[in-house]
Amino acid sequence: MPQEAPSASQADPHVVARVANRIGLIELERPQALNALSTGMVRAMLAALERWRDDADVLAVVVRSRHARAFCAGGDIRFLHTSYRAGDQAALDTFFADEYRLNHAIFTYPKPYIAFMNGVVMGGGMGISQGAYRTGGLRVVGASTRMAMPETRIGFFPDVGMGWFLVRTPGAIGRYLAVSGETFDAASALYTGLADVYLDEAAWPALIDALETESFATSEDIVAYLRRVAATGAQMRNAIDTCALAGSREWIDRHFSQADVPAIAASLAAAQREAEGPEREWAGQILDVLRERSPLSMAVSLEVVSRAEGAMADVLRRDLDLTRSSFARGDAMEGIRARIIDKDNRPVWRFARIEDVPASEVESMFESPWTVADHPLRDLQE
The missing domain is CATH 3.90.226.10 (2-enoyl-CoA Hydratase; Chain A, domain 1)
Structure with missing residues (x-):
C-alpha cells in the first residue's frame, strides 16, 4: 500500500x-x-x-x-x-x-x-x-x-487530562504522584x-x-x-x-489520603519522628521532595485530582483554566526560570511554606477567565 x-x-x-x-x-x-x-x-x-x-x-x-x-x-x-x-x-x-x-x-x-x-x-x-x-x-x-507528571517541580500542575487517570489509580497513588511529581518505572x-x-x-x-x-x-x-x-x-x-510503588503502597495510602497538603506533610513529619525502620527513612525522603516543590502548585495539583472524577472533557476545560492562573499569578514562570532557563534551582515560590497557602487562594486558581459560551474547549464532548 x-x-x-x-x-x-x-x-x-x-x-x-x-x-x-x-x-x-x-x-x-x-x-x-x-x-x-x-x-x-x-x-x-x-x-x-x-x-x-x-x-x-x-x-x-x-x-x-x-x-x-x-x-x-x-x-x-x-x-x-x-x-x-x-x-x-x-x-x-x-x-x-x-x-x-x-x-x-x-x-x-x-x-x-x-x-x-x-x-x-x-x-x-x-x-x-x-x-x-x-x-x-x-x-x-x-x-x-x-x-x-513532574509539574509541581516547575510551579505547574498535572495537566493534559492526567487528573482523570491519576484519580483512578489504586489507593492514594494518584494523589502522591500529582503532589510529589516523582518518577516511576x-x-x-x-x-x-x-x-x-x-x-x-x-x-x-x-x-x-x-x-x-x-x-x-x-x-x-x-x-x-x-x-x-x-x-x-x-x-x-x-x-x-x-516494584517501588507496590513496596511503599501502604505508606502512600496512609499519608497521602490526608485531606490537604499541610496534613500530608504533618503526617510524613510524624512518621519521620516516630515510625520504625524503612517507613521512617521513606517519609523523610518524601518530605524533602515536597519541600522543594511549589507549595501553591502542590495544593492545586491535589485539588486537580480530587476534582477529576467526572468527564475527560470537563477535566481538560479545567486544565485550560488553570494554565491561565498558573502563569498569571501562580509559580509557573518562576519555576520554569529556576529549573529550565537559569537552572539555578533556587525558585522563590509565591508562598514559602506548605502551611502558608490559603484555601481561598487555591480555590481562586480554578476560576475560569472564560464564560461557558466562549470557552475555547466548549465543544469537547465524551
Missing part, C-alpha cells in the same frame, strides 16, 4: 505521519528536545488522527519515537516561558487548547491507539499516550521507560494501571516491522497480536509485585 503524506498545511518537520499495512503510524522526530511538543507537532498529530478517524483503510494507530532517550518529555516549556514574557498570551492559549484537543481526540478515538512509551515519558508525553486506555489500544512500556506503571503491557525494547524494531507486513483483518487482530508478543512472564509479574 502506498504511504500517505500530509498536506503542506498539516506537515511538521518533527512529526512523520504515514499509513502502512492499514496502520496509521505517527513518529516523533525531535530528539534534540526529547520530542517536546510544539504547537506544530500537536497540530500535525491531530490532523493525522482526523484524517484516519473515518478511513476504513486504517485499522489502528501507532505512536512512537525512533530515538532511545525519549518518547516525549512534555510540552515546549521554553517556548511558553518566552511567549508569556513577551506578553503573547494568545500563543499560550493556542498551544494549550490545541494540545488538550489532541488529548481529547486520543481519549475518544474510535480505533485502537497504541503508544510505544520508551525512555522519558513525562507531562505532555503522558497526554499523548494515556488515552490509549480508552480506545481498546495499548500502552507499551520497556526497561528504559521513566514516567512522571515500567513495573510501577503496570502496577498502577498507567501501562498495559511490557516488551523488551530490543524486540520493538522487529515488532514495528511485523506490524507493517503481517496480515491483519481487523483492528482487534492487531491488538491481540501485540498482546501475544508481550505476554507477561513470571519474571515480569514478580517485578510488578515488588
